[in-house]
Amino acid sequence: MYQPRKLSRTEFVPVRHLQYHVRQWGESDAAQPPLVLVHGWMDVSASWQFVVDAMRTDRWIIAPDWRGFGLTRADGPPPDNYWFPDYLADLDILLDHYTGDRVVDLVGHSMGGNAAMIYSGVRPQRIRRLVNLEGFGMPETRPAQAPGRYAQWIDEVKALHRGENTLKAYASADGVAQRLMKTNPRLPGDKADWLARQWAAPNAQGQWEILGEAAHKIVSAQLYRLDETLEIYRRITAPVLSVTASDDSLSLWWKNTFTLAQYKERIRSVPNLLSADVRDAGHMMHHDQPEELARLLENFLQIPG
Template sequence: MSKDQDTAPYQPQRLWQSQMLPVRNMHYHLRSWTPENHNPELPLLVLAHGWMDVAASYQFVVDAFSDAFVKGRRIVAADWRGFGLSRPPAACDSYYFTDYLADLDMLLEQLSPDRPVDLVGHSMGGNISCFYAGARAERIRRFVSLEGFGMPETSASQAPKRLAQWMDELRAQRAGGMDLAPYDSVEAVANRLQKTNRRLPRDKALWLAHHWAAPDANGQWRILGDASHKITNPYLYRVEEALACLAQISAPMLSIEASDDSLGQWHKGRYSLEQYHARLQQVKNCEIAVVQDAGHMLHHDQPQAVARLIENFLR
């Protein structure tokens, strides 16, 4: 037996509860860490996951929070629509960014209708949270973005090609050309997670694999993310709108970045950390912190460091 095969999955330190909440035209899966001695005077802490991820992704950070910080505090994370267990009632061929904003608004209306919340968003979840914190500034007490950089600036001239690409991919999807490949076992799913993130330990990869994927009727493991998320967004990213939302954020904001330059790796000069930092100048009260020896999944790579930064900022 290989060393990897002999590794047991990670054992969570803090147990969660799952529930389904009605949100617009579907039910959202909510994962919550609620202490028995819940203190309603403490602000709700909401954790928003990134693209092709799930709410369980935050387990390692929740486990790394100090006992003093979590004492009495309710912490929640939801699977965005089309991810994890938040499944639309009918097949969906496209997902739109504004739907996530409305979903988050409806969730918070149920979870904390009368008090502002503390909001943490990673990657896509950070981008969604940036827009939300500007559009609903009064609903956010403090805001933390984990590598929630937004997207490169676009121009109107890109629209015809983008729309054509979107329509082509919809055709390919109908023909089955956009389906996500299955995996033979949960160990194979863990291998995939470790291939994407070289810093992810085997025990955590195995634990995540059980929440990031599930077996189908034939015993094949399928990622719990709709293949439609892979389709090109037909709408251009309008940086002027992003800047306007950033300017309306009234809550103190902490932008946490990994030491690896994700933007440089992804965009090859089309969008840089310097440009992202220039955008952050629109925020009235914003700090920047860097987590060393970490990549884009910094909450997996260095959960203790990320947890300390979040704790200190939210206090």
């Protein structure tokens, strides 16, 4: 099994009726801004371990489990759906708690990349550098889709309360590891074994359950407004590094209804933008090529000024 080279410590922080699980590496350093890492959908903060281990410089790194993922849970019953703006408020409160008035370097992957981009346009004064790892956003929508979207949201909420749309449980941690490797063939067995024990946990019946709420699978009731997104992108003042993998995940997911070329056109709305690619990698580039990604991050984040 993979053996982490840099050990993390964890704690729980009260945030908006949640106990937020936060992982940290390193210690606060007045000479460098804190580095905040936010994970993607159905992922966990421990997923950054391989990149942290590959970094040559020591940084104070803060990585939360988003609400409803990992060990972050509500004080009461879990919600039956999740709203994207909640991630922004959660992040703002976590930065209040950990960094106060200090600016931070913010790195987000996938859903976390989307949240990081929006947050950086809403709170530009808090961000020194921003890295977006395939936080593509969503396909553009039209107002005519609204009635059907609301109906779909209602139906999916009802199905959840009937006990449908649950997450699959596995007989063992090995079963979880095999699932991770099936999803990502580049993931080696030692890393899959380690990740499985961060990504899932045994329940009372001894089965291994994914540490993510099934309510995350419910479609958003609100349409994705591209015009709003681009206006927020234009408000970002920090230098931004947009990183994409050599595998084109968008074509696989959206069957050419939302393409990598469209994403690259959108991201051009960011005033101060650099772009980079990670070779021989898929969407989970922080698992596939942690050393190459660590070099990209360190080179970009060390730019002075």
